[in-house]
Amino acid sequence: xxxxxxxxxxxxxxxxxxxxxxxxxxxxxxxxxxxxxxxxxxxxxxxxxxxxxxxxxxxxxxxxxxxxxxxxxxxxxxxxxxxxxxxxxxxxxxxxxxxxxxxxxxxxxxxxxxxxxxxxxxxxxxxxxxxxxxxxxxxxxxxxxxxxxxxxxxxxxxxxxxxxxxxxxxxxxxxxxxxxxxxxxxxxxxxxxxxxxxxx
Numbered sequence: 001x002x003x004x005x006x007x008x009x010x011x012x013x014x015x016x017x018x019x020x021x022x023x024x025x026x027x028x029x030x031x032x033x034x035x036x037x038x039x040x041x042x043x044x045x046x047x048x049x050x051x052x053x054x055x056x057x058x059x060x061x062x063x064x065x066x067x068x069x070x071x072x073x074x075x076x077x078x079x080x081x082x083x084x085x086x087x088x089x090x091x092x093x094x095x096x097x098x099x100x101x102x103x104x105x106x107x108x109x110x111x112x113x114x115x116x117x118x119x120x121x122x123x124x125x126x127x128x129x130x131x132x133x134x135x136x137x138x139x140x141x142x143x144x145x146x147x148x149x150x151x152x153x154x155x156x157x158x159x160x161x162x163x164x165x166x167x168x169x170x171x172x173x174x175x176x177x178x179x180x181x182x183x184x185x186x187x188x189x190x191x192x193x194x195x196x197x198x199x200x
Contacts (some may be wrong), residue, residue: 002120003097004041004042004043004081005042005081005199006035006040006042006082006083006084006113006199007042007044007045007075007079007081007082007083007084007192008030008033008042008043008045008083008084008085008086009044009045009068009071009072009075009083009084009085009086009095009169010026010029010030010044010045010046010086010087010088010091010098011026011047011085011086011087011088011091011092011095012026012035012046012047012048012049012052012088012089012090012091013025013026013088013089013090013095013119014089014090014124014125015049015051015052015059015186016059016125017051017090017092017124017125018090018091018141019048019052019089020048020052020053021046021048021052021053021088023088023163025088025089025118025119025179025184025187026046026088026091026180026182028180028184028187028188029086029088029191030046031177031188032043032130032188032191032192032195033084033086033195036069038188038192039192039196040192040195042084043058043079044058044140045071045074045075047067047071047081047173048137049067049091049094050063050067051063054174061125061127062097064090064094065094065097065098065101066098067094068085068087068094068095068097068099069098071098072085072098072099072111072112075111076111078137080111081111082111082112082113082199083111083112083113083114083196084112084114084116084195084199085099085112085114085115085116085163086116086117086118086191087116087117087120087153088118088119089118089119089120089121089124089178090121090124090125092117092118092119092120092121093117093120093121093129093131095117096116096117096120096133096134096137097133099112099115099137099139100115100133100134100136100137101133101156112139112193113139113140113198113199114139114141114142114198114199115137115139115141115142116141116144116191116194116195117141117142117143117144118144118145118159118180118187118191119144119145119146119149119152119179119180120143120145120152120157121151121152121177122151122152122153122156122157122160123151123152123156124151130166131163132163134160134164134165135163135164135165135172136165137164137165137167138169139164140168140198141164141167141168141169142161142168142169142171142189142191142194143157143161143164143168143169143170143171144171144173144179144187144190144194145171145172145176146156146172146173146175146176146177146178146180146183147158147172147173147174147175147176148175148176148177149176149177149178150177150178151178154172157170157172158170169174169194171190171194173187173190
């Protein structure tokens with residue numbers, strides 16, 4: 001895809017819950033960005049966070065945001081194209097931190113076009129997630145979750161979205177759990193529609 005206008009980066013869910021770059025939701029996200037039938041056809045990078053699969057290092061729970069920044073920098077070096085960043089679950093939390101924190105300035109973040117957080121957690125694995133960085137994050141943001149997500153209630157997710165700077169969009173998939181079980185194709189359709197609004 002040498003003439004692609006953008007590239008994609010997809011971040012996987014929590015390693016302590018078995019999350020890797022081969023997670024089913026991550027795979028379905030990648031297909032939206034990459035497969036011809038969805039109409040985008042962008043090159044996509046998936047990677048394992050530190051200590052996951054064959055990746056070196058140890059799981060930290062916070063420092064993985066630096067892994068996202070390293071991936072953004074690699075994409076900038078290899079492609080020098082705008083990046084659409086999509087994270088699922090823990091990967092969404094790390095993507096938000098990496099792309100919106102002020103100390104990320106000077107990284108591949110400057111090349112970001114849009115940010116999608118799927119199944120964004122507010123709690124899980126003994127941790128409460130807060131996202132104060134969203135209040136000053138000017139990127140177009142999609143928050144896409146199931147309305148029966150066990151890692152973030154509708155009320156908690158609405159509070160997160162309310163705290164975020166515009167532009168932003170919250171979409172809840174009716175009847176879907178954290179992993180969009182039985183709703184993966186609908187998740188794909190909603191993600192693809194939003195991405196096309198943002199970049200075409």
